[in-house]
Amino acid sequence: MIDAIIDPFVEFAFMRRAAAGCLALSLAAPPIGVFLMLRRMSLMGDAMSHAVLPGAAIGYLLFGLSLPAMSFGGFVAGFAVALAAGLVARSTLLREDASLAGFYLVSLAAGVLIVSVRGSNIDLLHVLFGTVLALDDSALILVASIATVSLVALAVIYRPLVLECFDPQFLRSTSRWSSPTHLIFLVLVVLNLVAGFQALGTLMAVGIMLLPAVTARFWADDVSGLILVAVICAFTASLLGLLLSYYANVPTGPAIILLCGAFYLLSMFVGRRGGIVWSLVPRRHLEA
Amino acid sequence: MPGTDSAIAFQDVTLGYDRHPAVHHISGKVEAGSLLAIVGPNGAGKSTLLKGIVGELKPLSGRIEVKRRSRVAYLPQQIETDRSFPISVFDCVAMGLWQRIGAWRGLSARYNDDVARALATVGLQGLSGRLVGALSGGQFQRVLFARLLLQDADIILLDEPFRAIDTKTVADLIALILAWHGEGRTILAALHDIEQVRAHFPDTLLLAREVVAWGKTGEVLAPANLAMSRQLVQAFDDHAEICERQPA
Numbered sequence: 001m002i003d004a005i006i007d008p009f010v011e012f013a014f015m016r017r018a019a020a021g022c023l024a025l026s027l028a029a030p031p032i033g034v035f036l037m038l039r040r041m042s043l044m045g046d047a048m049s050h051a052v053l054p055g056a057a058i059g060y061l062l063f064g065l066s067l068p069a070m071s072f073g074g075f076v077a078g079f080a081v082a083l084a085a086g087l088v089a090r091s092t093l094l095r096e097d098a099s100l101a102g103f104y105l106v107s108l109a110a111g112v113l114i115v116s117v118r119g120s121n122i123d124l125l126h127v128l129f130g131t132v133l134a135l136d137d138s139a140l141i142l143v144a145s146i147a148t149v150s151l152v153a154l155a156v157i158y159r160p161l162v163l164e165c166f167d168p169q170f171l172r173s174t175s176r177w178s179s180p181t182h183l184i185f186l187v188l189v190v191l192n193l194v195a196g197f198q199a200l201g202t203l204m205a206v207g208i209m210l211l212p213a214v215t216a217r218f219w220a221d222d223v224s225g226l227i228l229v230a231v232i233c234a235f236t237a238s239l240l241g242l243l244l245s246y247y248a249n250v251p252t253g254p255a256i257i258l259l260c261g262a263f264y265l266l267s268m269f270v271g272r273r274g275g276i277v278w279s280l281v282p283r284r285h286l287e288a
Numbered sequence: 289m290p291g292t293d294s295a296i297a298f299q300d301v302t303l304g305y306d307r308h309p310a311v312h313h314i315s316g317k318v319e320a321g322s323l324l325a326i327v328g329p330n331g332a333g334k335s336t337l338l339k340g341i342v343g344e345l346k347p348l349s350g351r352i353e354v355k356r357r358s359r360v361a362y363l364p365q366q367i368e369t370d371r372s373f374p375i376s377v378f379d380c381v382a383m384g385l386w387q388r389i390g391a392w393r394g395l396s397a398r399y400n401d402d403v404a405r406a407l408a409t410v411g412l413q414g415l416s417g418r419l420v421g422a423l424s425g426g427q428f429q430r431v432l433f434a435r436l437l438l439q440d441a442d443i444i445l446l447d448e449p450f451r452a453i454d455t456k457t458v459a460d461l462i463a464l465i466l467a468w469h470g471e472g473r474t475i476l477a478a479l480h481d482i483e484q485v486r487a488h489f490p491d492t493l494l495l496a497r498e499v500v501a502w503g504k505t506g507e508v509l510a511p512a513n514l515a516m517s518r519q520l521v522q523a524f525d526d527h528a529e530i531c532e533r534q535p536a
Contacts, residue, residue, distance in 0.1 A: 038370075038373060038374075040370075156391075156392075157391070158391075159391045159392070160391050162375070163383060163386075165370065165373060166369065166370055166373040166375055166380070167367075167368065167369045167370070167383070168368055169344075169364055169367070169368045169369075170369075170383060170435075172344070173342055173343075173344070173360070173361075173362045174386050174387060174439075175386060175390075175391075177391060220374075221374050221419060222374050222375070222376065223374060223375070226374065
């Protein structure tokens with residue numbers, strides 16, 4: 001049994017690379033997801049993952065299947081959409097979710113158009129579903145660098161970010177951290193989606209960010225606990241997903257995300273914090 | 289020149305939304321150390337005035353001068369706080385230390401004691417590990433006051449701090465405000481309970497989109513002034529002319 005788990009990684013370099021890439025992703029993306037969830041911006045991650053597409057597609061058209069070009073393009077497109085949405089929300093009547101919906105839909109449509117006019121369907125599948133089993137050195141370095149930058153940046157803005165989620169008015173009235181914190185956080189969201197789409201594809205990148213975060217809500221009740229549970233959940237799902245795809249010969253990205261989803265469903269039922277099963281067990285109330 | 293010691297000075301200030309004034313041409317000074325109640329009917333501009341002082345709303349015209357290097361603490365009426373956020377009472381109160389610990393410094397033993405003492409002062413000892421989502425409305429208001437305690441501010445702005453709170457809690461919080469007053473802090477509180485104001489606040493500003501009266505509470509809250517304040521509050525006029533009023 002243990003051999004069956006270890007052997008693929010011992011035997012094949014691409015499995016070891018994939019595991020390393022997944023570890024990097026699992027360290028940085030789930031904490032970002034925790035804050036997205038706490039700010040009630042869970043669906044924003046999804047929208048942003050679509051917004052990244054045209055930038056990546058343009059990078060692909062200009063430079064072929066070049067990782068830096070596609071990543072840079074994706075980052076620029078994603079960040080432009082996030083920034084535009086934020087500016088529109090602050091200067092007009094539209095709320096941030098509505099203005100973001102407007103921009104990301106345009107961005108997504110442009111991306112699909114660019115890919116389908118110029119590329120073949122196979123390429124589109126690569127962009128959409130990622131290639132975790134074919135991570136080369138540059139991809140691995142990119143993913144690891146983004147993870148490192150994200151963790152350091154999160155540590156730096158941790159306290160203001162918690163405040164910005166919990167009581168933005170207080171942060172605004174006592175310091176100048178509010179806007180920089182929001183901006184840095186947006187950059188981190190986009191960076192991690194870009195890192196994720198290398199491995200899992202644009203559609204799946206947001207899964208490794210958010211599913212572990214919502215899963216953690218059923219197990220932990222403070223921010224640091226949420227982050228810890230989310231990271232463990234993401235990494236476990238990644239390793240199991242790699243093995244599943246190795247033995248059952250299914251695509252890796254969806255396998256990892258489906259396992260994250262399985263953890264989520266399981267936690268929803270048996271999680272210590274508000275799992276459904278516990279509400280079905282009649283327990284006598286306390287004295288005080 | 290008298291009033292150089294003022295904590296806040298208004299120079300012909302007009303505050304409003306979308307060019308429509310909510311507080312019209314207010315001038316005057318709040319002396320340092322005063323305990324000032326701001327009263328007036330709904331829509332009189334009480335919250336708007338406080339937002340202007342804290343800088344959340346830019347004046348349409350005029351200037352608001354807050355004494356230099358004074359720390360301002362503000363308890364808004366429309367709390368944007370996310371009560372479902374998983375944060376403990378202790379951590380929430382400790383936010384009041386922000387000006388001293390900033391984004392990075394840790395909580396030393398001394399600060400831990402400060403937080404515990406603030407919680408004890410508002411009568412919430414023993415609840416420090418509780419999540420804020422598990423508190424009642426009154427308990428949460430006590431938490432916010434404990435946070436204000438730690439902010440150690442020179443100027444404290446309270447916008448309707450006693451809404452939907454039982455009389456025991458109100459009495460406790462008023463005692464806190466009076467203690468702050470005794471320490472020489474400047475306190476401005478928007479309130480709607482006239483009896484409360486008469487009982488505890490030496491000075492009152494009666495507002496009805498402009499200043500109706502400002503001074504000693506007993507004189508300001510005369511029946512004639514109160515009647516006038518109710519008349520003065522009208523709705524925004526979509527076809528209002530541009531205001532040409534000269535400063536008094």
